[in-house]
Amino acid sequence: MPETKNLSYAESVNAALRRALAERPEALLFGEDVGAPGGVFGVTKGLRKEFGDRVFDTPISESAILGGAVGAAMFGRRPIAEIMWADFSLVAFDQLVNQAANVRYVSRGALSAPLTVRTQQGNAPGACAQHSQSLEALFAHVPGLRVCLPTTHQDAYDLLLSAIWCDDPVIVIENRTLYHAGKQEVRLGGEVRPIGGAAVRRPGRDVTVLTWGALQHRVLEAADRLAADGIEAEVMDARWVRPLDLDTVLASVRRTGRLVVAHEAHTVGGVGGEVVAAVAEAGVPLRCPPVRVGTPDARIPAAPGLAAAVIPSAEVIAEAITKSVRA
Amino acid sequence: MPETKNLSYAESVNAALRRALAERPEALLFGEDVGAPGGVFGVTKGLRKEFGDRVFDTPISESAILGGAVGAAMFGRRPIAEIMWADFSLVAFDQLVNQAANVRYVSRGALSAPLTVRTQQGNAPGACAQHSQSLEALFAHVPGLRVCLPTTHQDAYDLLLSAIWCDDPVIVIENRTLYHAGKQEVRLGGEVRPIGGAAVRRPGRDVTVLTWGALQHRVLEAADRLAADGIEAEVMDARWVRPLDLDTVLASVRRTGRLVVAHEAHTVGGVGGEVVAAVAEAGVPLRCPPVRVGTPDARIPAAPGLAAAVIPSAEVIAEAITKSVRA
Amino acid sequence: MPETAALLAHLESMRRIRSFEEEVTRLRASGDIVGSVHLCNGQEAIYTGACAALDLTRDAVFPTYRGHGWTLACGAPPRALFAELLGRATGINGGRGGSAYLTAPEYGMYGENSIVGAGAPIAAGAALAATFDGSGRVALAAFGDGAMNQGAVHEAMNFAAVRSLPVIFLVENNHYSELTPIADMVRVDRLFKRASAYGFPGARIDGNDPEAVRQAVAEAVRRARSGAGPVLLEAMTQRIVGHYIGDAQHYRPAGDLDAALAAEPIGRLTRELLALGVAQSELDELTARVDREIADASARALADPLADPSTVLEHLYA
Amino acid sequence: MPETAALLAHLESMRRIRSFEEEVTRLRASGDIVGSVHLCNGQEAIYTGACAALDLTRDAVFPTYRGHGWTLACGAPPRALFAELLGRATGINGGRGGSAYLTAPEYGMYGENSIVGAGAPIAAGAALAATFDGSGRVALAAFGDGAMNQGAVHEAMNFAAVRSLPVIFLVENNHYSELTPIADMVRVDRLFKRASAYGFPGARIDGNDPEAVRQAVAEAVRRARSGAGPVLLEAMTQRIVGHYIGDAQHYRPAGDLDAALAAEPIGRLTRELLALGVAQSELDELTARVDREIADASARALADPLADPSTVLEHLYA
Ligand SMILES: Cc1ncc(C[n+]2csc(CCOP(=O)(O)OP(=O)(O)O)c2C)c(N)n1
Ligand SMILES: Cc1ncc(C[n+]2csc(CCOP(=O)(O)OP(=O)(O)O)c2C)c(N)n1
């Protein structure tokens, strides 16, 4: 029975995990420090106590974690594995790209790998270059995977459940700056929806701004500021970067005639390029060239003042939107 | 003193390696089977004999190979490491993205990692899904790396030398179907050029077709066929996907007003999206929507007849070009 | 002393694998099969012995690209396997897997793996599942000597150890990794010794004796099912062919191949059976029967239709 | 019996590290330093002892995110280190590295690494270089107990073994990996035993005794320079603070922290020196002098200008 609770983002994730473990006896939850300690961000708190050995700590062995998830999924479990930082997935990337993504296709469905990888990414003040990357483009290029970036508390709950219920491997990319940044009303216990689907976060007529991940908050801030100047930006949260909900994006761009894509990941080779290219290919007439906002070519420096100079700020986003509308 | 020789692609690579080992005493060459056996494709034949212990075999330990290259480079060597298949780089991707790419930036040049990774990629008849991927988009998204795909025999020689001479990490992606597919005249011993720069392979006025890697041969085949129909495609070889030579691409697109990008990699999230987005952002007026040609969402099946249904053929490329020109 | 019948069953299984690989060699030479093919000639005793010790209605093997022998020993039909290598619609994976990445879960063969070492954590994961479902299932990860130097194998072994997972790590030590001798790539070439670092038993076994392999694997299975955790078995063997079809094996020292041929398991078991009093004619009949079966399977597979390209986008997702 | 002067030098080095970390704790609490900071309080004897055994004009250390102590023991100036953590232009990497990923090659500190285990193959690679340049350089890879379960560490050890690379693998076994006890993550918690699987020596040493560490590392350096290859040293220690600043350490059993505090190396060496007849006043003076030096370095760093954002795109490529 659905109910509404006032939860932090971390608690919303926790609630989704609790529900999955309760409703799906085949669900397992594991990763480094997720069991007894309840996670380095406290996200899995209480679950070990409630569900016993189905929730457990692993050695610092990402290949064993992800490969273990693939094998357990093939054998009928529904593993939810945590990779503490998306950056760390690169020590075991093979298990996602060469292993998980192939299972169903090569066996024509005789085998499948219904696993969920929870991770989190992005920069936070003082984080070093190896703990700051936004890597969704690497995952999104891989057919066989699904990739989402829940940004609202409700999505933290909903998208994770959709991922766990999905019969294929799904990467859920959270963001540590969101975990404890305030509470929101979250509807729990509703229907688990199929994966996919963008969401309009702010309607507007002048320009379509597609974004995803924690940067969305800066995009909304920029949009609010621009409203004072009479610019009404439609802010859309892609939520899923594989599959991209291109139809919803195109419908908006057809209305506004302008496209800005903003993400925290590096611009070059980022998913923003995919979006712009897909819109361009669709032949939707634009009133001005599309604009991408992302992190320029640099590594992410630790000093907050330096990082702020590369990670897109609300100002930079607002400028890009203004440039697009005034073009 | 420059000379010209009739060489296979593999021999051109070999000649570049021989020259690098001869002229750069700090160069090392290592990888699985590259030493005594001369490489599984015979590319490094004779080099162990000629240069002794500077050319050696490693255990099947890609993290040790790539991490070893990073450390050796920091300590003043110029390692050339082979990863037998680009697919295998994913077991050690951390060493490229989180390690090699950061060395210079984080230390502000106090340290550097002048290493070259030679690998090869793509599908060949009968190859399985784990030996068929085209992964340049994963590398090209990483600031701090450089990435090229030599396709001609001359480029197999030239680009590899540019990579080895480069003071930063470079990924050179070759293609096994080219190694022994015939000989060409190759100029040896010329000046080693700095990295970067696209090359026009076939001039044309009607449409710009940007491509890279072995698929170029199919693109040229398609262009030749279309010439019979009066369509003159300009075929451009990007050669480097990081950095992309956008200026040359834009100049061509400004002339032709049409853009097709063709690569063997999966279309979604591929470097084609980056190219189309960069051209769109530049605001170059196009006479029709840009078109991307790549591998659709599927894993790569082993059966040649199945693989041929997903990897772009000359027909598929020709159709895309025609669609663009007739739009 | 095992019964003659059991030995004859081993011989038949090994002979089936050998005949299959010999036919594959012909089909590769004729161009019907294309691409890289890794034969297992000489290593048949491992597959035959191990599969005899497993309960393949529930247990599972996770081999490498050198997996035709495993697949046949698991009981997969030769015709569907030929068809797979030939890219036929009737292939066990409809031609999608091919020689190096095929899978036959309905026979307990949970997938070759073409990434060296990657199957070890996957097998550990399957074993992990078995600790939750009460099935008593055991997973067997097979890989080569060279794979022991892969990080994923190390992680899998420690993970399996600390969780006491019902997984058997079986090294097919054929002395070479592609073109490179394992002895040049490790300081300690008694690879089974690595198990002690993780705290579980390791042993070297005669990988050219199917009965020795069966016994060692049976004991490992018993241990695994009892909850005692993993075992590392290093089965000593030799391939009597190249790493892949076309490998000229210049890297093998003089005499190496001859010694391998003299010790290969089919000839050896044949001699043993003759010494036990089995008639040459009975063995000849067995060979002829299996060869016919394989020839027939190949012919039928060759006559099967090619995989239909219009299906190529199916099954990427559920 | 080492000379008192040497012990006093160890004490000074350890005290400098401790004072530094205590000041970092204050700067983190005041908000001058932001982000995740991993302190090394309690583990100082390892850095002090090891660096005393290295020739840092040519040798190099490759530590982890818990690397302030290593950097100071290598001789890097505290002010440049504070400045780094404070994001100042004068930071040893201009603020780009930060607490967890800084580098000071001019002092033989070739970079912290925030990816668990990733420094091991890099150190092996540096040692590889040293086998070609006639320099006699030795690389020391330091990492935690938990890192022993990372694939990259395994690969680095085998690679170093087979090529007899002049690299020392030094495990700082502080019993925990973040919030998880190592004893729960391995079956054999005598981690040094893994070395034998690769064929090189491993030993457990007292990681709270700088002189014991110095001697063990000196012997390993001698071996490495002689061409005999790597050594694995497992230095037993404890952190007397959380994994990172802010870690409440609920996971530590009762008494664990008290025992660690009783055994921590600075108190222990202080007691030893007093027993050797050194005057309390001399030790107090040493402490006061180092504390002043650190306070001064912190104050200067705080007064330094912030890193200039306009430089942020520099040095990505040569
Ligand atoms: C991660 C990875 N690295 C390299 C390869 C290339 N490769 C394929 S087989 C092989 C040799 C494996 O040797 P071994 O483990 O002894 O098995 P064998 O082939 O002898 O059965 C190598 C290096 C690969 N497939 N995957
Ligand atoms: C590949 C990777 N996985 C996980 C982490 C997260 N992490 C950071 S420190 C740490 C614990 C490391 O424990 P140990 O090796 O014992 O070193 P210690 O922190 O105790 O010094 C973990 C899991 C990481 N940084 N890199």
Ligand SMILES: [Mg+2]
């Ligand atoms: Mg082998």
Ligand SMILES: [Mg+2]
């Ligand atoms: Mg530790």
